[in-house]
Amino acid sequence: MMGTNPGSREVDVSATVNGTQVTHRVPARLLLSDFIRDVVGLTGTHVGCEHGYCGACTVIVDGDAIRSCSTLAAQADGSTIRTVEDLATDGDLTPMQQAFHENHAMQCGFCTAGFLMTLESVDPDDYREPEQVVDLLSGNLCRCTGYQNIVNAVCSVWEVERD
Amino acid sequence: MKPAPFDYYRPATVEDALAALGTSETAKVLAGGQSLIPAMNFRLSQPDLLVDIGGVEGFDRLEVGPSGVMIGASVTQSRVMASDEVANTVPGLRRALHHVAHLQIRNRGTICGSIAHADPAAELPALAIACGATLFLQGPAGERTVDAGDFFLGPFWTELGEGELITGVHFPSEPADTVTFLDELAWRSGDFAITGLAGALATRGGSVSGARMVSFGVSGAPRRMTGAEQAVLGFSAGDDGSAVYGAAYDDGADAVDDVHATAEYRREALGALAVRSVRAALATNGNGTGV
Numbered sequence: 197m198m199g200t201n202p203g204s205r206e207v208d209v210s211a212t213v214n215g216t217q218v219t220h221r222v223p224a225r226l227l228l229s230d231f232i233r234d235v236v237g238l239t240g241t242h243v244g245c246e247h248g249y250c251g252a253c254t255v256i257v258d259g260d261a262i263r264s265c266s267t268l269a270a271q272a273d274g275s276t277i278r279t280v281e282d283l284a285t286d287g288d289l290t291p292m293q294q295a296f297h298e299n300h301a302m303q304c305g306f307c308t309a310g311f312l313m314t315l316e317s318v319d320p321d322d323y324r325e326p327e328q329v330v331d332l333l334s335g336n337l338c339r340c341t342g343y344q345n346i347v348n349a350v351c352s353v354w355e356v357e358r359d
Numbered sequence: 360m361k362p363a364p365f366d367y368y369r370p371a372t373v374e375d376a377l378a379a380l381g382t383s384e385t386a387k388v389l390a391g392g393q394s395l396i397p398a399m400n401f402r403l404s405q406p407d408l409l410v411d412i413g414g415v416e417g418f419d420r421l422e423v424g425p426s427g428v429m430i431g432a433s434v435t436q437s438r439v440m441a442s443d444e445v446a447n448t449v450p451g452l453r454r455a456l457h458h459v460a461h462l463q464i465r466n467r468g469t470i471c472g473s474i475a476h477a478d479p480a481a482e483l484p485a486l487a488i489a490c491g492a493t494l495f496l497q498g499p500a501g502e503r504t505v506d507a508g509d510f511f512l513g514p515f516w517t518e519l520g521e522g523e524l525i526t527g528v529h530f531p532s533e534p535a536d537t538v539t540f541l542d543e544l545a546w547r548s549g550d551f552a553i554t555g556l557a558g559a560l561a562t563r564g565g566s567v568s569g570a571r572m573v574s575f576g577v578s579g580a581p582r583r584m585t586g587a588e589q590a591v592l593g594f595s596a597g598d599d600g601s602a603v604y605g606a607a608y609d610d611g612a613d614a615v616d617d618v619h620a621t622a623e624y625r626r627e628a629l630g631a632l633a634v635r636s637v638r639a640a641l642a643t644n645g646n647g648t649g650v
Contacts, residue, residue: 203366224367246360247397260466334548335461
């Protein structure tokens with residue numbers, strides 16, 4: 197005879213989101229992407245493929261860039277989360293955001309938050325060659341730009357020389 | 360594209376995790392979730408209970424010793440990749456992890472989770488076989504160990520029994536005369552392989568003296584390439600590679616046709632990868648630098 201299932205359909209999730217402490221009781225099946233958008237109300241994080249392929253939903257959890265569509269809100273309990281809304285201060289863009297603007301590194305803008313959060317999570321010193329920048333960006337899909345302007349934007353901020 | 364409802368449980372001990380797994384026939388172990396949660400989003404997987412092992416005591420161990428590297432069930436791929444100690448003891452791990460998915464996925468995905476999931480196109484199962492890794496399992500009947508070479512039975516099908524989980528994997532230290540390598544063909548950097556090859560080559564006096572070669576993404580499970588392992592013995596830098604190519608091509612006899620590539624294409628790619636990676640590995644051992 198099987199014992200009693202110790203799990204629960206709902207979980208309490210406490211997290212620090214962009215510096216603000218939040219606590220919500222949510223369904224166990226709630227994805228972190230939907231927690232951020234629908235429960236916390238921050239819609240800068242975009243949901244594209246919802247199966248870990250496109251990278252649009254990338255956020256930073258405890259310092260690491262992750263796919264929020266492939267993570268449960270329950271797994272983020274106790275963590276520190278940063279989203280794209282945490283980048284600009286009082287409307288002043290970060291140097292990377294400014295470079296995206298100046299290099300026309302976006303068109304429809306759907307993927308941009310994911311790219312920015314991936315870039316925000318890493319140490320530029322680890323990416324000194326254009327090939328390394330391209331490899332870093334391979335986890336984020338963009339269907340408008342053809343990537344060249346995104347690579348240009350990153351290389352301009354990180355002072356990586358492109359051929 | 361949302362998971363079906365399930366119960367969630369986050370135990371603190373392996374005993375509690377096993378007890379929970381025993382309460383349901385459809386329970387699943389959640390480690391990094393980088394394969395499981397997408398599958399649940401698609402409703403391909405609909406467990407009624409998820410046992411999140413992220414907080415299980417001891418599962419976060421990453422120990423490097425003279426015999427090799429012991430990787431606990433909740434250790435992420437990024438953590439293993441970042442460790443210089445691991446790279447010095449089992450250089451193949453960092454080399455292989457460069458091919459595993461993308462940064463964002465490696466930050467959550469675990470070594471043991473990828474092995475337990477047993478995707479036929481995944482890198483880590485093949486690497487585990489090539490390295491001669493040992494899996495540590497625990498279940499209702501107690502603990503046991505299984506050689507990686509005996510673990511993978513078919514697509515997403517392993518030796519794991521009902522209610523059993525992987526608690527860790529041990530990769531042995533790379534011998535001084537050996538180079539471990541992994542090479543693959545994929546549509547996009549970080550994607551699953553259309554054809555891949557993991558291997559360990561021992562060399563003596565500039566030629567190959569022993570080999571373990573494993574294909575992945577070719578058929579339903581990672582597979583030892585017994586023909587190529589024989590054909591590569593004695594291979595040296597001046598060799599034209601045709602014998603290795605032919606043997607590797609023959610090793611791919613059960614290659615599958617799918618939307619990504621035909622079986623014939625996979626067999627030719629396996630042959631080309633075999634020659635390319637054996638040459639690279641031999642060059643590495645000759646001058647002592649990394650692949």
